[in-house]
Amino acid sequence: MTDHDVPRGVLSGYRVIDCSIAMAGPFAAQRLGDLGADVIKVEPTAGEWQRFASAGGARGNRINVSFLSLNRNKRSLAIDLKSVEGAAAVRALLATADVFLQNYRPGVAARLGLDYESVRAVNPSIVYVSISGYGETGPYATRPGQDLLVQAMSGAMLSAGRAGEPPSPAGQYLADAVTASTAFEGVLAALLHRERTGEGQLVTVNMLDALTTLQMQELSVFTVGGVPQERGSEPNAHVYIRAPYGVFATADGYLALGFADLETLGRLIDEPTFAGMDPEVEGWTHRDELYRRTADRLREKTTDHWLDTLLPAGIWAGPVYGYADLVADPQIAHNGTFVTYDHPTEGTISVPGFPYRFSATPPRIDRGAPLVGQHTRELLDELGLDADDLLGRGVVAETVLTPADTLS
Numbered sequence: 409m410t411d412h413d414v415p416r417g418v419l420s421g422y423r424v425i426d427c428s429i430a431m432a433g434p435f436a437a438q439r440l441g442d443l444g445a446d447v448i449k450v451e452p453t454a455g456e457w458q459r460f461a462s463a464g465g466a467r468g469n470r471i472n473v474s475f476l477s478l479n480r481n482k483r484s485l486a487i488d489l490k491s492v493e494g495a496a497a498v499r500a501l502l503a504t505a506d507v508f509l510q511n512y513r514p515g516v517a518a519r520l521g522l523d524y525e526s527v528r529a530v531n532p533s534i535v536y537v538s539i540s541g542y543g544e545t546g547p548y549a550t551r552p553g554q555d556l557l558v559q560a561m562s563g564a565m566l567s568a569g570r571a572g573e574p575p576s577p578a579g580q581y582l583a584d585a586v587t588a589s590t591a592f593e594g595v596l597a598a599l600l601h602r603e604r605t606g607e608g609q610l611v612t613v614n615m616l617d618a619l620t621t622l623q624m625q626e627l628s629v630f631t632v633g634g635v636p637q638e639r640g641s642e643p644n645a646h647v648y649i650r651a652p653y654g655v656f657a658t659a660d661g662y663l664a665l666g667f668a669d670l671e672t673l674g675r676l677i678d679e680p681t682f683a684g685m686d687p688e689v690e691g692w693t694h695r696d697e698l699y700r701r702t703a704d705r706l707r708e709k710t711t712d713h714w715l716d717t718l719l720p721a722g723i724w725a726g727p728v729y730g731y732a733d734l735v736a737d738p739q740i741a742h743n744g745t746f747v748t749y750d751h752p753t754e755g756t757i758s759v760p761g762f763p764y765r766f767s768a769t770p771p772r773i774d775r776g777a778p779l780v781g782q783h784t785r786e787l788l789d790e791l792g793l794d795a796d797d798l799l800g801r802g803v804v805a806e807t808v809l810t811p812a813d814t815l816s
Contacts (some may be wrong), residue, residue, distance in 0.1 A: 417444020418769040422599065425450060425501060426482065427510040427522065429457045431555075431581055432615065433539050434478040435588035437509055440595060441481030442762055442771040445507075448787060449482045450489070450498060453805035455780040470753040470813070471777050477759060479777035485788075486781030486805040489520050493803040498522070500791045502530045506602075507595055511539035514549050524610045533608040535598040539591055540614045553615050558583035562619040563637070567626060567647050571639040583615045590618040642699035650691030651698040655728055656706040662728035663711050665702070669723075676717050677705040751776035752814040779807040 422445040426437035434449075434456075441447035449456070458475045466473035485501070488494040499521075502508060508527055510517055517523040517538070524536045538544065541553015551557075556577055559565060564582075565575030594611040602608055620627070629635050629648050637647050645654035645666070652673070653666045670690065674682025679701050685691075691698065706714060711727055718725040727733070734740060747761035754776065762771040784806040788795040798804045 416769065417442065417771050418766055420444035420769070422446070422506045423448065423504055424507040424509060424595075425498075425505045427508070427512070428539065429511065431458075431478060431584040432587040432591065433509055433511040434458065435585065436537075436539075436591035436595070437482065438478055438480060439588070439592045440507070442773070444769065444771070447482040448501065448505075448783075449479060449484045449778065450501075451484060451486055451780065453486045453488055453781065453802070455486070459780065468754050469815070470779060471751075476751070476754060476757070476777045480759075480773055481775060482778060483775075483783035483787060484778035484781055485784050486807075487784070488803050489522070491803050493798060493801070495521055497788065497791065497793055497798065497803070499530050500793065501787070502527055502534070504791070505531060505534060506599065507535045507537065509537045509539070509591070509595070514540070514544070528608065531608070533602060533606060535595060535602060535608050535611060537591055537595055537598075537611045537613065539587060540612070542616045543614045544612055548616075555581045555583040555615075558615045558619055561616060562623070563627075564619065564623060566637055566639065567623075568643070568645050569639055570643050571641060583619045586622050587613060587615045587618040640696045640699075642696045642703075644695060644699055650687060651695040652702040654699065656703050658706055658711040658714060659709050661711045663706055663714050664726045664728055665706075665718075666724045668718075670698070672721055673702070673718075673723060676721055676723065677702065677714075679705050747773060749773045749776065752809055753779065755815045779809070781806040782809065 419440055422440070424437055424440050424445045424447045426434065426447055426449045428434055428437065437447050437449070456475070458478065459472065461474060462468075462472040463474040468476060487497060489498060508522075510522065512520075512522075518526075524538070527534060527536055540549070541558065542548035542551055559577050559582055560575075562583070565577060569576055591611075591613045594613055598609055598611050626637075626646075626648055630637055635648065639647055642651075643654060644651055649666070652668060654664070656663050656665055668687070670682040670685040670687045674680060674685075681701060682698075685694075715725060715727065729737070735746065740746065745761060746758050748756060748758045751757050757776060764771070781804065784799075784804050785795040788798065788804065795804070795806075799806060
């Protein structure tokens with residue numbers, strides 16, 4: 409089977425214009441590209457901001473790892489949107505598109521002529537997705553929508569840890585990732601509506617709502633059940649889950665433990681005080697005590713010992729991994745969670761792949777993250793515009809790959 413015989417993704421035939429920066433928007437657009445959409449990244453002639461902000465200091469050869477990780481399966485059009493010619497070229501591009509995605513600061517889209525009404529005038533059936541930090545309007549509309557700040561405001565940080573101690577943020581860019589998935593869902597739903605009715609629409613997504621609605625169960629316990637969000641004196645992993653629940657030190661590492669039957673757990677870890685306890689009663693009323701006693705016992709033996717002891721008895725327990733452990737795990741290997749491909753300037757790349765499987769139209773990587781304007785000429789040719797003229801007047805920029813640029 410040749411590459412051309414491989415089924416294209418389920419979104420093959422759709423075109424997405426990605427005018428977003430940083431993580432949430434580009435990640436959403438990448439997911440669409442993974443499913444076969446033709447994603448065109450429209451960026452300034454000098455390149456998108458994320459090209460110059462290297463998470464972890466991982467700068468790469470020509471493309472830093474942050475940008476590389478969020479922009480595969482895209483073509484890059486590097487263009488000056490503030491110029492008359494650039495604006496005209498983008499309008500021509502919008503006329504061919506199915507989805508337009510942006511996360512500009514308030515007012516920027518309108519100044520560029522890329523607000524919803526302006527774009528709809530060019531393409532009435534387009535699905536227009538606008539991502540913001542806190543909402544399109546309102547008292548916080550102009551605040552910076554940054555991941556840590558949104559996590560802090562969402563209330564989530566105060567659902568774990570010890571009372572009186574500073575709360576801990578999530579160990580991933582949670583608000584950005586959840587917002588990306590929410591925008592991705594919004595695009596798919598709006599495209600389905602358009603397939604049924606022919607009608608495009610405006611889809612707005614904001615980071616604060618995305619992270620708030622993710623806490624559907626926790627916030628319902630608070631708003632409907634009236635249970636206060638109170639941390640205890642021990643670092644139980646969640647205020648609304650009975651003890652013992654959390655991560656515990658062992659003789660050689662850590663163990664995650666949750667929802668244990670107290671009688672069974674007490675017998676297995678040699679803690680006689682758990683005998684006769686009802687997990688749905690004492691699990692709440694003696695939460696800190698249960699955590700402390702469990703922690704004292706688990707510290708006595710190794711993680712493997714406890715896994716071998718607890719798992720056969722039906723106790724929910726698991727190892728605590730770092731990234732090195734995760735990428736070497738046999739289940740990860742079995743699932744094919746990571747994918748490997750060759751990038752012309754960055755070499756062999758191994759990265760997380762796709763969180764879904766399709767039997768008929770599997771996602772795949774057709775191209776790695778592009779260099780700035782790598783596809784400018786190709787896209788202008790498709791639109792019937794004079795690439796040499798626009799390049800000569802600085803309206804657009806391009807990067808031409810040569811054999812010297814590529815890694816063998």
